[in-house]
Amino acid sequence: xxxxxxxxxxxxxxxxxxxxxxxxxxxxxxxxxxxxxxxxxxxxxxxxxxxxxxxxxxxxxxxxxxxxxxxxxxxxxxxxxxxxxxxxxxxxxxxxxxxxxx
Numbered sequence: 001x002x003x004x005x006x007x008x009x010x011x012x013x014x015x016x017x018x019x020x021x022x023x024x025x026x027x028x029x030x031x032x033x034x035x036x037x038x039x040x041x042x043x044x045x046x047x048x049x050x051x052x053x054x055x056x057x058x059x060x061x062x063x064x065x066x067x068x069x070x071x072x073x074x075x076x077x078x079x080x081x082x083x084x085x086x087x088x089x090x091x092x093x094x095x096x097x098x099x100x101x102x
Contacts, residue, residue: 009036010049011064017057025067026050030101055096062093063100 009026011019027033035044044050052060066083073080085093096102 006048008048011060012049012051013055013057013060014053015057017060019057019060019064021064021067023048025064025071028067028070028102029063032100052096054099056092059089059092059096062089063096063102066097066102 007023008020009023009032011021011026011032013019023036027036032044032050035050036048055063062085069083
């Protein structure tokens with residue numbers, strides 16, 4: 001795997017959409033971090049592709065946005081802008097965040 005490939009990870013939603021995000025952002029998820037750091041235990045660590053069979057694309061997109069939001073404001077000392085979640089997706093987003101240990 002080339003260095004640029006190691007810099008990114010691909011997340012695949014239950015409805016077949018793929019999100020290529022920075023590995024560092026994905027590692028904010030305890031679940032994904034365990035999958036990617038487990039040598040030999042998960043195929044995800046070798047392939048760099050994580051199949052999330054229970055998370056729809058619209059929810060996974062919001063979770064990915066949150067990881068980038070969190071990475072950006074993690075050490076902020078000033079006011080942090082509000083992170084919006086559409087009410088119709090709130091429950092599914094919460095369940096995905098719980099599963100992903102986010």
